[in-house]
Amino acid sequence: MHETIYQEAPQAAGALHEPAGCPHRGRAQPVLAAMAGEHARIDPLPAAVDTAFASPARDRLADVSDALATTLTSHLAHEETDALP
Numbered sequence: 001m002h003e004t005i006y007q008e009a010p011q012a013a014g015a016l017h018e019p020a021g022c023p024h025r026g027r028a029q030p031v032l033a034a035m036a037g038e039h040a041r042i043d044p045l046p047a048a049v050d051t052a053f054a055s056p057a058r059d060r061l062a063d064v065s066d067a068l069a070t071t072l073t074s075h076l077a078h079e080e081t082d083a084l085p
Helices: 002-007 009-015 028-042 045-054 061-083
Strands: none
Touching: 028 061, 045 061
């Protein structure tokens, strides 16, 4: 569900009603575009963690786990700050 919102965001953003005088007027489309871009960076990371776990050497596990945690934490903070009312 979470990803679906951002996949549909470009279409939804065009239909958003941002009344004159709204303090957030003009911010929805850039925020939704940023959220979609962040999802594009997050989406492959869980599979990379799985692959690293499956590797006998597990030499990439720390790096990809850190990348997932850092990228996801940053995204959630951005979402809470700018995307949620």
